[in-house]
Amino acid sequence: MRPINHIVIHCTATRADWRSGSKTSAKVSEIRRWHKDRGWSDIGYHFVIDRDGTVAKGRPLDRIGAHVKGHNTGSIGISLMGGHGSSENDAFDDNFTLAQDRALRGLLDKLQGQFPAINRITGHNNFSAKACPGFNVSRWLKGKSPARESVMQSTTTQASIAQIGASVGGGATAIAALDGTAQLVAVGVVGVIALLAIYIMRERIKKWARGIK
Ligand SMILES: [Zn+2]
Missing domain, CATH: 1.10.287 (Helix Hairpins)
Incomplete structure (x- = not known):
């Protein structure tokens, strides 16, 4: 396994109702197709989280992703479905669901357990002038989640x-x-x-x- 010390959060910038009714795997296949059309070897993200909180695997973790220029080495890319028209300072729930909030926090916990060297969790907008993922990650991380016990x-x-x-x-x-x-x-x-x-x-x-x- 490559050394991993960083997680970067993204969004797919799709509308909230994008392909609603289709399976998460079908949506992930479509995102994979978009990314391959850009000439990439595979989907750029390592995980994608659907509107209902379903966590799907993207690119295998042992392979460097393609999700954040200059910071792909050593990082894991997680993308939330949705976020179309979002801005970098929106609140998480302006664009994403409570199920996604819980799923993302759960996945972050799991990955931090699996890779104890992880010392940074950031958003794409920390590295470029983009709205992605459509909220301020450090502020969101400081917020309390009903799913967590202190x-x-x-x-x-x-x-x-x-x-x-x-x-x-x-x-x-x-x-x-x-x-x-x-x-x-x-x-x-x-x-x-x-x-x-x-x-x-x-x-x-x-x-x-x-x-x-
Ligand atoms: Zn992004």
């Missing part, structure tokens, strides 16, 4: 935080009983322990931050 709500995270809170609290009581220099030293020790705890929690915090981004 890691902060998970019981294991809550338990870890309670544990840290308890040890810091216990330390504070003990420090109050000391005097002068001993107190200063003890405060320093507690600080180091707290930093250590945050360091240990880092991965979980990062995961949580990704979730709300």
